[in-house]
Amino acid sequence: MSASNVFTGMAHTCIHWFRKGLRLHDNPALVAALRDCKELYPVFILDPYLYNNTLVGINRWRFLIGCLKDLDCSLRKLNSRLFVVRGKPEEVFPKLFQKWKVTKLTYEYDTEPYSLSRDKTVTTLAKEHGVEVVYKISHTIHDMDRIIEENNGKAPLTYNRFRTILKTIGNPKKPIPAPAIEDTKDVKTPCSENHDKNYGIPTLEDLGHDTTTLGEEKFPGGEQEALRRLDENMERKDWVCKFEKPQTSPNSLSPSTTVLSPYLTFGCLSARTFWWRVTEVYQGKKHSEPPVSLHGQLLWREFYYAAGVGIPNFDKMEGNPVCTQVDWDTNPEYLAAWRELISWIINVSWVLCMSCKARTGLPFIDAIMTQLRQEGWIHHLARHAVACFLTRGDLWINWEEGQKVFEYLLLDGDWALNAGNWQWLSASAFFHQYFRVYSPVALGKKTDKNGDYIKKYLPLLKKFPAQYIYEPWKAPRSVQQAAGCIVGTDYPQPIVQHEVISKKNIQRMKLAYAKRSADSAESPNESPSKKQGVKRKAKSVIDMLQKKDKK
């Protein structure tokens, strides 16, 4: 290791590879990079596998660019710069290793399947080039591999089980401070005059985006903004102590939660820093507890990360052992209506279409999808509403389709959380009470009787009286005329009758579950302890249903 360098007076030429973890605070891999370092190259790679216009929507691009600009700004204060490189990491690194005579590579550990295989390839390449590799865990609060090990090699499938495992692991580590200028006084970052041309941060236009229709930037990316938002939220001590997620509103006009999630996703904010700041606020005070508290929210993130590590094909239905196999419909029209609504363009003027793209004919759902598209963030319960609606509740479309849309549009689109929550909401895994269905009408009314949220995001409905705002098709013709919006012409009829279709879908879920039990009886669990014992006659689906009916 670096011992030889110490004795010979040699110091490292090091690349710190930023991927997530776009911050200086609580960044142990960056600190490791600065140890025995004479030259530091902070690098971000625009990997086309992760960052392309099919996967990443314009708002998420804008957020990323904000993060990179902020990072470059912070690095300048340490007399360094960020190097943005385009290309596949396995092609980029060998060139950089040679060009800069690199001896050490540091990065933050990333547990996503693509990241693991990418990092394995890059590590092999590094070794071939005589480059030492150092990585540190700091994207999650805990070590996911350790959690799975403590749970006998499997991901915990319930939150309680997950918390039990955490008790054996103990408190999270304390975050470490950002490197200061003293830490980099012997470190140089060689920059040419052409730095911005060769390694600059791209603009949205560079990436081929039309920015003329871009909305206000409500949540600018970057570590400084993340820390500012954290401070701002932690100042509300009473609110922090009383925070209970289910009590927050999905349809308030300004967010009822912290909106720190995008900053956690990109690693502008360290989850450990967040955790310990909340702990400080709790000190000596009565406070809410997981799963509903702010700590609880951070633990949900860890829960899904562990699931993403321990469960194969976690982002798919097929080949995913915890996911109930459901005979979802293929219905491009329904999907388009939920997502953005191509089929309604014919009937509606372009101006109206531009201002309100989603068109299921259910204002609460359409308003949420409009907010998602415009702002890149929606409240967790709003996600529940539209996710349940797309899948088991109403449209009976595979959750993987929703997963793709969320990944594209959400600033906090996070692989493990996205996959896990879609399975939860579709009652495919983790949550199994499929007969509990959200009403696209009733849910929103609980916290917004007047429908102000709907009026904000679907202005063409703004003149409807509160009585009909959630169900405009029920309004008498005269009311529709007075509101200047005729249902079926200006705004669509609901694409489904929720009361009818949701009951039908519950029965379809019941069948999927029965088939699941029958299948697991046919091919019992893989675990050796369960393989032993008397073989039982496999039950058919029909047997299962008959048994259930008799009850």
Add this chain to the structure above:
DNA sequence: TCTGTCGTTGACTAA
């Protein structure tokens, strides 16, 4: 092996 309890956030109705 079986059984009881529990599960971040349902909707609806009646009191």
Add this chain to the structure above:
DNA sequence: TTTAGTCAACGACAG
């Protein structure tokens, strides 16, 4: 306005 019961009945976990 808030709370409890009903609807129908799931899987994971712990004992």
